[in-house]
Amino acid sequence: MNEHDFESGDEIAWCPGCGDFGILSALKDALVQLGRTPRNVLLVSGIGQAAKLPHYMNCNCFNGLHGRALPVATGAKIANKDLTVIVTTGDGDCYGEGGNHFIHAIRRNCDITVVVHDNQIYGLTKGQASPTTEPGYVTKVQLSGTVLEPLHPLETAIALGCGFVARGFSGDMHHLAGLMAAGVRHKGFALIDVLQPCVSFNHKNTFAWYRERVYRIEEDTEYDPADKTYAYRMAAEWSDKIPVGIIYRAARPTYEEKTGIDGMPPLNQHEIDTIDIETIVTEYA
Amino acid sequence: MNEHDFESGDEIAWCPGCGDFGILSALKDALVQLGRTPRNVLLVSGIGQAAKLPHYMNCNCFNGLHGRALPVATGAKIANKDLTVIVTTGDGDCYGEGGNHFIHAIRRNCDITVVVHDNQIYGLTKGQASPTTEPGYVTKVQLSGTVLEPLHPLETAIALGCGFVARGFSGDMHHLAGLMAAGVRHKGFALIDVLQPCVSFNHKNTFAWYRERVYRIEEDTEYDPADKTYAYRMAAEWSDKIPVGIIYRAARPTYEEKTGIDGMPPLNQHEIDTIDIETIVTEYA
């Protein structure tokens, strides 16, 4: 398998120069690194520019409703634990409309990897504030500037007990591919929030803006992703320095392990014909 | 005003011995302490045992849908900034069905106080696991024990930038009343998660169980609610010691301040008759 094997050939509808392209490349790269085959990979997305990504890949794809990628991914993973399930979603999709699923999917800890194209804006609907838009940013709806505190996805994920919390940058594809591969290898829910410039609607957080700030956290001399206090601090770092890399990592039993799914053949291989309810019916006699 | 002035006389439908009674008493006490009058207080709730509370109070009450208390409270506060708006909600109501509103209401930072009756169970629907149920706890639906990681409301609230994060215990009404009064006085979103024994369905986290563990955080020699790292640590403390009190406190501009609502008469007092769209219509000529 090489990167071409993961290409669908569908026409790409993103704007030229969009940060989404880097994420697409990185994902193909990661799947090659991981040695996965298309038929055993499932990409689940909601709606948004980010959510179009699965169409551009040659993998199984469920492009569902805005905000609802995570429950679909959860159901699919439960039905077939052998699938490699990856969610590609936007900051609006995952943290806005889908916020409740985000917090509970972390608690559930199914073995899925979530890649958030975090462009800090609603791209597909033409540029309204998203949950991660910076305060003061002016849009056609937020005419006096965005007033809400940005959602802090990484700190929130740590608070909720997520076992793999990372930030990537779509301008550093190679590094990002590594994060994705590590996320997929991690047993359990893995969150990768990707800094993704939107060249059409986010005029603040541009490639140049990020390039000035982004650094690889592994290079920090104190780097210790097992230390929660350190992780909280680095997750909050958003100033003239923005770290990318695995910010927090901890081993946690997965949903599949705890419910016993892992010990059975995938649910979708159980034979229906052999089910006989006679014994349970008699319990109602 | 005394506590009787805040009683509605409606028959109370809770189980004898329920921890909800303590919360009800504390709330009346707090409102007396705060010198509020019933007509200027609005209690908003969703559905659940906790959510029945407003019926037992003589205050304005909006008893809405399961999970949807926070947006209703937000809308009401925006419409009339002079109301004292308090939400009484359950762990299922607020963190389960209402989880998305929980995270975004914190970001919005309207000046409302949220009292979560956290009995770690779904009471009204007869005892299924709630988002805060302890792992392993067996119910009629979770027959092999609850498998999800409990939601950590306090850590999550801190991560999201909540400016007032507290835990109370319904068995310590006086202390709880103080927290509620402080929450109402706090400018902005105030979260008070209240340990509330459910005598019918939670056989683990009982009054006795809590009494053995709960201590007042103010008594901690290192107590510093302005220190986020300290706050994260104390918010996570859930063992043979469980702190109650104000765990994190920080001043943050409110939604009302940022949007300018605070500088106007309440929206519900604007005169409709005087609105003249002539000037704006001409902009389309």
Added chain:
Amino acid sequence: MEITVRIAGEAGQGIQSIGRIICRAIKRHGWNLFADQDYMSRIRGGNNSFRIRISDTPCLAPREKTDILIALNRESVAIHEGTVRKKGLIVADEATDDVTATTLRYFNVPIGALAKASGGKSLYENSVVCGVITGLLHLDPDAVVNVLKDMFGKKGEETGDKNITAFREGNRYTRDNYFSDAFHLGRRQYGDGIVINGNEAVALGAVHAGCKFYSAYPMSPSTGIMASIARFAKRFGIVVEQAEDEIAAINMVIGASYAGVRAMTGTSGGGFALMGEGVSLAAMTETPLVVVDVQRPAPATGFPTRTEQADLDLLIHAGHGEFARVIYAPGTAEEAFSLTVKAFDIAEKYQIPVFIMSDQHLADSYRNVTLPDVGALSRQRHVIPTNGQSVHPYKRYALTGSGISPRAVPSWIDDVIYADSDEHTEEGHITEDARIRTLMVQKRFTMRMNLLSKEMTPPSASSLSRTEIVLVGFGSTCGVMQEACGSVSGMNVGYIHLPQVWPFPAEEVRTLLEDAPEAKIVSFENNAAGQLARLLRRETGIACCDSILKYDGRPFTVDEVVATVKERYSSL
């Protein structure tokens, strides 16, 4: 021979377990029974009751009057006294009731005292009450003890033993102190079959149909389905997942279904109202979906533990956009079972959402039933290559001309499978093409509606020739309608029961009504708008001349319906 026993008391007094024990005992004694529950949305206090109608002929619905009222607290006497027949009996504890046993009408039993004597705990009061009822009905105490053992068996020996002692105490006291034979049932023969309610029937149907994933958010009165499936989850390798909300539940089910398992969710009206977008997603992605809606009175929170049939319109029209769906409205536990099995089959065969519309009355009411022959119910998988088909290159939304695109499961074939919520090409990629759009709408809607007209679950009806009045109903009113029609003296009243309401069985209903060209058509519904009457007119042009409607949260009783029909139509 017919007797109605009503056990009433506060929430938390264990009325339901008494009721369930007696129901199973009754069945084992060869009697028919119908038991419905009236309970409040609270955990302690208030007033609940469990009403068991017992008869030598089949029972399909409740009756108005009580023969024996077991009042577990004083309030219950006041509330239910009015329903007790003149020759009926009220049983109460001396301790809670201030009426002493001076009349034949009252039988005072020291329930609390007997329970304490048996085990030192008031916990055993329920078993005492079971003993009392056993005594009054002259049931075989040993047979009832077997029921107790079956039900308490798992709770450990000691509890079981003490319950049995308490039971025997109650029984002994009754035989010693109550001498009338008025309620003598005794044993007819050993009654086969089982005692289940509507929720359990749906759960059994789902298990049989091979449901491997059930995800739901708790909501009365549907939670019993989740609890019942959970009981059998380990044994059958089923995953039951409590979702964070209803939207998650339906989307998880869709994800699981896409990945190849049969999956289902259940809720009540308010939860269903949240699922509309998900329903639309299933339709657009052509993912099989089964949803149970156990109706309760609305709007909003309404009456969480009571009954209504007002979601008919909601279910037919839920979700944005136009697509085929099927809605079953089982009238009995048997139908609930077999239509649940069919729901999975049809959902998968046509790749559409299928709804089972139940309600609190059906969900919580017990009857003695014999499940249909399961061999006759298809459990065939409609997926490639399992069904022998195989296609390469695979197109998920192939326009085949039949209205159905072969459905494959991810990882079961070499090709990848694109499912898409946007309008899409045959391959499943986003398109904005007008021509493809038109064809896809026809596939999802028009063509499948046509196909479904051949899969209709037909209405059941009484013989309609020479009827003056025909009642038309759906769902849980089936039994009461049927019994009432047979009981209106001096008039010829028939009924049509619709176990499938969508696609509407227009042809079938028209044909049935041809037998009764002169009859007045009356819709019979547990709602205020007469939704079925409107639907009937829309789909067939047939206008009802009247509707018998009830929307106070309570089910119809046979007597009530008979009286209404006589009052309204006897002068016709």
Added chain:
Amino acid sequence: MEITVRIAGEAGQGIQSIGRIICRAIKRHGWNLFADQDYMSRIRGGNNSFRIRISDTPCLAPREKTDILIALNRESVAIHEGTVRKKGLIVADEATDDVTATTLRYFNVPIGALAKASGGKSLYENSVVCGVITGLLHLDPDAVVNVLKDMFGKKGEETGDKNITAFREGNRYTRDNYFSDAFHLGRRQYGDGIVINGNEAVALGAVHAGCKFYSAYPMSPSTGIMASIARFAKRFGIVVEQAEDEIAAINMVIGASYAGVRAMTGTSGGGFALMGEGVSLAAMTETPLVVVDVQRPAPATGFPTRTEQADLDLLIHAGHGEFARVIYAPGTAEEAFSLTVKAFDIAEKYQIPVFIMSDQHLADSYRNVTLPDVGALSRQRHVIPTNGQSVHPYKRYALTGSGISPRAVPSWIDDVIYADSDEHTEEGHITEDARIRTLMVQKRFTMRMNLLSKEMTPPSASSLSRTEIVLVGFGSTCGVMQEACGSVSGMNVGYIHLPQVWPFPAEEVRTLLEDAPEAKIVSFENNAAGQLARLLRRETGIACCDSILKYDGRPFTVDEVVATVKERYSSL
């Protein structure tokens, strides 16, 4: 005199701003116009177009054929060439088009080069194109410059100046190189009124009605309403809050309305599907609620930027439980404005949910309109004590016999106000009482439906006497139906347009049709199921003999309808 100009190109090329400038210029020149937009769900690339029909008689709908195609890229020529009339013109840039200007049919303009010359940026291409169109139509360049100034005024002097230079370059080039007078419009008189689309009309209506709080989640094609209200928020003290999801939006609006302000939310089908439970809450708590649904093709994500009328059934039946509601289906921007004002009035007067059903075609289409006299539209508040009433002790849900309980606002009266989503007593406390339940259902549903029959917005219709065919439609098809009916030669075709679809104007429609007892009734709908036809039959018993349906995401054109009517019915 009639001309259709189509501007086509990629997303991101600024087609919409060219279109809006030309529309306003056309209006100021005293011409009528109707402009609709065809755009894809993407930000760059693909193919979008803006079609402006210009006429000396009122324009209510698009026409099929193009007179002038302005192709901003090569693909646009290929896509739209077929729609250009024989005598029509294609304008393209030499740089993007490989067809040289050898025929009369092509006019090649160095758009890019002229833009660069004007300001060094391709950004000014749009202004060049405006200049070209101004030249072709012989508009007054100075008048168009005024439009440019009005629109770019805020962007700063320099941009404004450069745009004007570019505009003049485009105009000059055209006058110098294109000599035909074929498209000569010139000025008739100064045109009064304004140019707005349906979304702007709704926004203006809301502002006028005193809406103080608008909360919504972005969703095409409804977002324009939020953006338009946001533009005026500061000036009128309105709060516009982007919610985290649609469920939050509707619940915030309900909270604000309970607390005494007029409030509104807007969305499209999928978002509306999520709001059903909230609608039910508004009904149960009797809180006034106004929701706009700007329809788009479904199911699920469907076509986010295209048009359809398939939410009719959804809106009538959304939410669990039975309660009164009102649904308006404006056919024009004028109706959108005045029905929005009325929506607030009716919602508050009857304390019910009121929906405004728009669609992408209405929402995004511009016309020259004169808003109705606002003095005639009620803005009266229906709350105590503002309305002079006062009640003590106050009961929020008092059973007054009228079907309406006086509504008070928290803190405006001494008493407290309980609003409750459970079934409740008159005081607003939870009850399980059967009698109160029945009365409350009657209040929320039956009694109010009766009251609403006196508030009907009547259908509009052509004169129906002697018509052979009557088209019946609702919403955005109003204009095309009306124009088409007047244009079918040799047949007498009439129409009925329903600006209110619920409560259904059954009496009104029946009365209208009495004038045409022989006519064939044909429903005319942008959907696949013929939802209006079904509704008509259900509510009146009148069966349509046919339906003209379109569900490819595109609006009807006048020519298409005329052709269909002739083809299907001329042999009748």
